[in-house]
Amino acid sequence: MSEDLHKHARRLLAAARVEGISDAEQAWLETHMQECAQCGEHACSLARTIGGVRSLAAPLDPALVEATRRRVHFRARELREQEARTRALWLSCALSWVLGVLSAPLLWRLVAWFGELLSLSAPVCLTVFVFTWLTPAVVVAALLAWWRTQPVRAHSYGTERNHALATTRGESEN
Amino acid sequence: MDAALCWFVNSVACSMEHEAQAIARGLRRRDPEVLDGLIERYQYRLFRYLLFLTGSKETAEDLFQETWLRVLERGRQYDGKSRFEPWLFTIARHLVIDLQRRRQPRYADLLDGREEAELPGPEAHWQPSALELVARREEHEWVSAALGRLPASYREVLMLRFQEDMTLEEIAQVAAAPLSTVKSRLYRGLEAMRQLLEGGQA
Numbered sequence: 001m002s003e004d005l006h007k008h009a010r011r012l013l014a015a016a017r018v019e020g021i022s023d024a025e026q027a028w029l030e031t032h033m034q035e036c037a038q039c040g041e042h043a044c045s046l047a048r049t050i051g052g053v054r055s056l057a058a059p060l061d062p063a064l065v066e067a068t069r070r071r072v073h074f075r076a077r078e079l080r081e082q083e084a085r086t087r088a089l090w091l092s093c094a095l096s097w098v099l100g101v102l103s104a105p106l107l108w109r110l111v112a113w114f115g116e117l118l119s120l121s122a123p124v125c126l127t128v129f130v131f132t133w134l135t136p137a138v139v140v141a142a143l144l145a146w147w148r149t150q151p152v153r154a155h156s157y158g159t160e161r162n163h164a165l166a167t168t169r170g171e172s173e174n
Numbered sequence: 175m176d177a178a179l180c181w182f183v184n185s186v187a188c189s190m191e192h193e194a195q196a197i198a199r200g201l202r203r204r205d206p207e208v209l210d211g212l213i214e215r216y217q218y219r220l221f222r223y224l225l226f227l228t229g230s231k232e233t234a235e236d237l238f239q240e241t242w243l244r245v246l247e248r249g250r251q252y253d254g255k256s257r258f259e260p261w262l263f264t265i266a267r268h269l270v271i272d273l274q275r276r277r278q279p280r281y282a283d284l285l286d287g288r289e290e291a292e293l294p295g296p297e298a299h300w301q302p303s304a305l306e307l308v309a310r311r312e313e314h315e316w317v318s319a320a321l322g323r324l325p326a327s328y329r330e331v332l333m334l335r336f337q338e339d340m341t342l343e344e345i346a347q348v349a350a351a352p353l354s355t356v357k358s359r360l361y362r363g364l365e366a367m368r369q370l371l372e373g374g375q376a
Contacts, residue, residue, distance in 0.1 A: 018335065018360045018361060053333070064221075068239045
């Protein structure tokens with residue numbers, strides 16, 4: 001039997017495990033295997049190898065799983081609260097914009113009336129109007145932005161997380 | 175008979191699709207119960223993948239936690255159109271690569287196959303040390319030690335193919351490599367592993 005046939009058979013043996021082979025190739029391989037003890041031994045060796053890989057297990061510490069669950073729950077809560085803050089921020093911005101647009105004519109009249117009363121020039125009136133109109137929105141936006149960056153219950157999250165990790169490590173070391 | 179088989183295959187595929195959609199919905203809502211269920215279901219497989227990929231229990235434990243946090247944070251990116259496992263293992267793999275980059279910037283992508291040249295060849299049979307011979311008494315440790323001698327890119331595809339029973343396309347997705355590369359790594363990794371085991375036992 002030529003060496004090429006053995007090579008072909010071994011290639012097919014690996015291919016059958018890796019990506020599958022056609023029925024015709026399978027039939028040829030079976031015929032070859034009946035006649036060739038060497039390739040039969042190769043097939044057994046391949047099967048032992050794959051069986052070995054399949055049998056590998058990794059003991060997992062239940063404390064690690066529990067610690068992971070706790071961290072995931074904390075983070076989920078943190079993300080939900082962050083989302084709620086973001087929603088509040090956008091809602092406030094939208095509301096502020098709508099109210100600003102609606103109140104602009106009234107505010108302008110008010111500033112103009114004060115300007116007439118105090119005999120202020122047009123540029124001064126305009127400056128007062130712009131400042132009065134923009135200041136509340138800027139202050140609210142700055143406050144909301146600052147509020148959004150604040151960590152959510154940072155202390156309790158960090159403490160519990162560290163405790164969970166320490167517990168996991170401690171138990172696995174013992 | 176064929177019709178019955180077809181119906182069975184279709185119903186299994188349908189159920190898997192529904193399951194993937196349910197997971198995607200749960201992840202979009204960041205539902206802790208869905209995440210608990212996923213951790214419960216995939217804990218052993220994920221940890222095993224990380225352990226054999228990194229070769230370090232402590233690193234695998236850290237990355238195990240980080241993977242689930244990443245699943246929570248990026249859950250909205252999972253569309254439920256494909257199986258959850260490849261997506262999960264892709265996240266874990268990225269974390270392994272990130273960690274490698276932080277720890278060994280010079281050897282950034284151990285998983286990208288750059289170490290193929292280091293693959294033990296047929297002429298370089300592994301001679302087990304005295305310590306390894308003791309470990310050999312336990313078949314599991316023996317195989318585990320042999321697997322640990324393979325480059326990470328080969329270990330990875332072997333684990334995904336023969337432990338996770340992933341399709342070649344799914345492995346290609348996880349490993350971010352062309353199908354031909356995945357096949358090549360599988361053939362070469364399998365043969366190297368066979369030679370390591372047979373050579374060591376000879």
